[in-house]
Amino acid sequence: MSVDQLFADRMLSLGLARVSEAAAIASAKLIGSGNEKAADQAAVDAMRTQLNLLDIAGVVVIGEGERDEAPMLYIGEEVGTGTGPGVDIALDPLEGTTLCAKDMPNALAVIAMGPRGSMLHAPDVYMEKLAIGPGYAKDVVSLDMTPTERVQAIAKAKGTDAGGVMCCVLERPRHEAMIAELRESGARIRLITDGDVAGVIHCAESAKTGIDMYMGSGGAPEGVLAAAALKCMGGQMWGKLLFRNDDEKGRAKTAGITDLDKVYNRDEMVTQDVIFAATGVTDGSLVHGARRDGEWMETETILMRSKTGSARRLLYRQRNN
Numbered sequence: 001m002s003v004d005q006l007f008a009d010r011m012l013s014l015g016l017a018r019v020s021e022a023a024a025i026a027s028a029k030l031i032g033s034g035n036e037k038a039a040d041q042a043a044v045d046a047m048r049t050q051l052n053l054l055d056i057a058g059v060v061v062i063g064e065g066e067r068d069e070a071p072m073l074y075i076g077e078e079v080g081t082g083t084g085p086g087v088d089i090a091l092d093p094l095e096g097t098t099l100c101a102k103d104m105p106n107a108l109a110v111i112a113m114g115p116r117g118s119m120l121h122a123p124d125v126y127m128e129k130l131a132i133g134p135g136y137a138k139d140v141v142s143l144d145m146t147p148t149e150r151v152q153a154i155a156k157a158k159g160t161d162a163g164g165v166m167c168c169v170l171e172r173p174r175h176e177a178m179i180a181e182l183r184e185s186g187a188r189i190r191l192i193t194d195g196d197v198a199g200v201i202h203c204a205e206s207a208k209t210g211i212d213m214y215m216g217s218g219g220a221p222e223g224v225l226a227a228a229a230l231k232c233m234g235g236q237m238w239g240k241l242l243f244r245n246d247d248e249k250g251r252a253k254t255a256g257i258t259d260l261d262k263v264y265n266r267d268e269m270v271t272q273d274v275i276f277a278a279t280g281v282t283d284g285s286l287v288h289g290a291r292r293d294g295e296w297m298e299t300e301t302i303l304m305r306s307k308t309g310s311a312r313r314l315l316y317r318q319r320n321n
Contacts, residue, residue: 012087015054016113016277017303021316023047023093023109024279024299028290031282032103039100043093043109043281044072048079051089056080058113061121062090062221075121086116090225096195099282106198106284112228114274120224120264123251126242127220129196132213133203134234143238143263147178147215148185154212155187162186166206168199168214175216200226201278202285204233209285217242227269232276232304233311237266273307287313295320 026046030039044064051058058080063073073079073091080087089111094100096107112119130143130150136157141150147167154165162185169175169182171191182189190211192199196218202209223239230237240263243249249260279301280287288300297320303312 012054012056012113013275013277013303013305015050016111016275017279017301017314017316019047019050019054020109020111020277020279021299021301022050023111024281024290024301025297025318027094027100027107027109028281028297028299031100031107031289034101036097036101040094040097041072047091047093047109047111048073051079052081054080055084056113057082057084057086058089059087059116060091061088061119062092062112062224064093075124087113088116088119089113090119090221090228092197092222092225094281095197095222095225096281098194103282104193105282106192106195106286107281107289108195108198108284108286109279109281110197110225110229110277112225112270112274112276114228114270115272118270118272118274119228120269121255121257122220122224122241122269123248123255123257125220125248125252126217126244127223127239128217128242129200129223129226129237129239130213130215131200131203131226131230131237132235133206136236138236140236141213143240147181150213150215151182151185151187158212163188165212166190166210168192168202168211169216170194170196170199170218172216178216197222197226197229198278198284198286200237201229201233204230204235205286224269227266228274228306229276229278229304230266231270231274232306232309234309235266237269239264239269270306273305275306276304278302292320293317 027043099107283289
């Protein structure tokens, strides 16, 4: 990376924080409204507006769906002024729409940015995911292991028993057998209703969140976003695309994926250095949610760069319009 590119990366990081802040503030006005679509649309509109102020030639590679399915920050959409560096963008303007609509914890506005070609163009299908935080030997766990074997491996690495391992899992019917096996293994489980990007990120700060390992299936685009966060924070992650029919396999091939059985590690999902920002919408383990303070609105953002491993926590206040 040249000096000029490094400088641009540093300068763009603050702009990225402004993008996630705007999305969080817009959706926060609909916390508890019960209207998921309106909250998501507000976040999308605010995020697009801010992205188009940045001096980048950006392409959304992880977005709100295919162009013909969701005309809002869709995959392939070009953003920015077009005058700056070419970049890939992965985003979720409101990660946890249900969490926001129901005023539940851990709703976030999330975005990552890297050089053009730096992120896996994951189709909108499911991905089997496994993630752990930093400090473990390489490949201490794997997707080939059973849930019990994973718990035993992490317990041994931590110097504890299975009861000292906390796993984060999306509470879904498809995970019932895995949850039952984890219970039988002696591990503890934190079940989450939504927001698996946050679930993966929590592994990187286990001392703060109490979560050692994330496992289960969820959206592949969210998997790439989570991998970008772990590339900044440290930790290991693996993902394998899951296909329910030939149409989904066709979408993967259209995205340029030829090996449909490949297990991707973190650095194969995000191949170059990236910057990442997440702003709280509702209160959570990672950041505080957006809140009104009289005539002001205040947000907290975590802003990270994988190049340096730096992480900043930013408090932002603006007048509550």
